[in-house]
Amino acid sequence: MSMNERLSYLFGNVALSRMRNFIGRDTLFAFDLDGTLAPITPQPCAIGIPDSIRQEFIILNEQAVVAVITGRSRSDALHHLGISPRYLIGNHGAEGLPGWKERENEFFNIASQWQSQLDEIFPMNTRDGITIENKGTTLSIHYRHVCNIKYTHKIILEAINKLDPQPRRIGGQFIENLIPENAPDKGIALRILMDKSGCHKSLFVGDDETDEDVFRLNDANIFTVRVGINVFSDALFYLKGQNEIMQLIGEINNELRKIQ
Ligand SMILES: [Mg+2]
Numbered sequence: 001m002s003m004n005e006r007l008s009y010l011f012g013n014v015a016l017s018r019m020r021n022f023i024g025r026d027t028l029f030a031f032d033l034d035g036t037l038a039p040i041t042p043q044p045c046a047i048g049i050p051d052s053i054r055q056e057f058i059i060l061n062e063q064a065v066v067a068v069i070t071g072r073s074r075s076d077a078l079h080h081l082g083i084s085p086r087y088l089i090g091n092h093g094a095e096g097l098p099g100w101k102e103r104e105n106e107f108f109n110i111a112s113q114w115q116s117q118l119d120e121i122f123p124m125n126t127r128d129g130i131t132i133e134n135k136g137t138t139l140s141i142h143y144r145h146v147c148n149i150k151y152t153h154k155i156i157l158e159a160i161n162k163l164d165p166q167p168r169r170i171g172g173q174f175i176e177n178l179i180p181e182n183a184p185d186k187g188i189a190l191r192i193l194m195d196k197s198g199c200h201k202s203l204f205v206g207d208d209e210t211d212e213d214v215f216r217l218n219d220a221n222i223f224t225v226r227v228g229i230n231v232f233s234d235a236l237f238y239l240k241g242q243n244e245i246m247q248l249i250g251e252i253n254n255e256l257r258k259i260q
Pocket residue numbers: 032033034035036206207208
């Protein structure tokens with residue numbers, strides 16, 4: 001991983017006018033959910049979109065093609081969003097893509113095979129704080145509440161190594177995400193949505209390791225924004241924090257009004 005020297009603050013003068021010039025009628029606006037549209041909370045089930053952001057998001061959703069691409073399942077994400085964007089893609093790209101229903105059934109079968117294998121490795125009465133969340137087409141193993149984090153992480157990784165078929169693994173804060181090898185990631189998902197919607201350009205905002213799959217597409221037609229600075233990110237622009245999201249969507253809405 002190398003340092004990203006192009007990364008600049010989105011609300012600097014030059015960057016902001018680049019964004020204004022980039023936005024057109026043929027731009028798809030895509031967002032991650034946790035840590036992007038919604039602030040992170042200690043309990044993931046408690047996330048919610050602040051009203052100020054929701055209002056701007058509703059306006060955007062009425063005047064442009066909008067997508068939410070999240071690690072959550074679609075039904076869980078919809079519950080927290082309360083609004084249906086044109087596209088709602090769940091499971092890091094593995095759920096809800098137009099034209100992928102049959103492949104999704106394969107992913108679903110693979111995830112349930114992993115679930116039974118993990119149920120054997122970690123019988124219910126020995127879990128001690130490990131939670132296995134079956135999200136349909138992917139699995140997440142949570143270990144935030146265990147006593148010995150380091151040891152537990154080690155035995156979880158050993159268990160993942162035994163799974164058949166082997167998953168694509170994306171680690172996060174006290175979580176391991178298991179994704180079927182051939183499932184689309186967020187980058188592939190965004191490209192498919194651009195294709196299906198006829199949008200030639202896209203503006204994407206995210207904050208996670210899985211969002212890097214979009215950032216590293218490094219495509220002049222994709223304007224990438226990371227929530228929170230990370231010099232190792234491949235995004236082009238960053239926001240200082242999730243609290244700047246409302247201003248970002250507000251700027252987009254203003255620009256869209258001008259070009260209508
Ligand atoms: Mg996120």
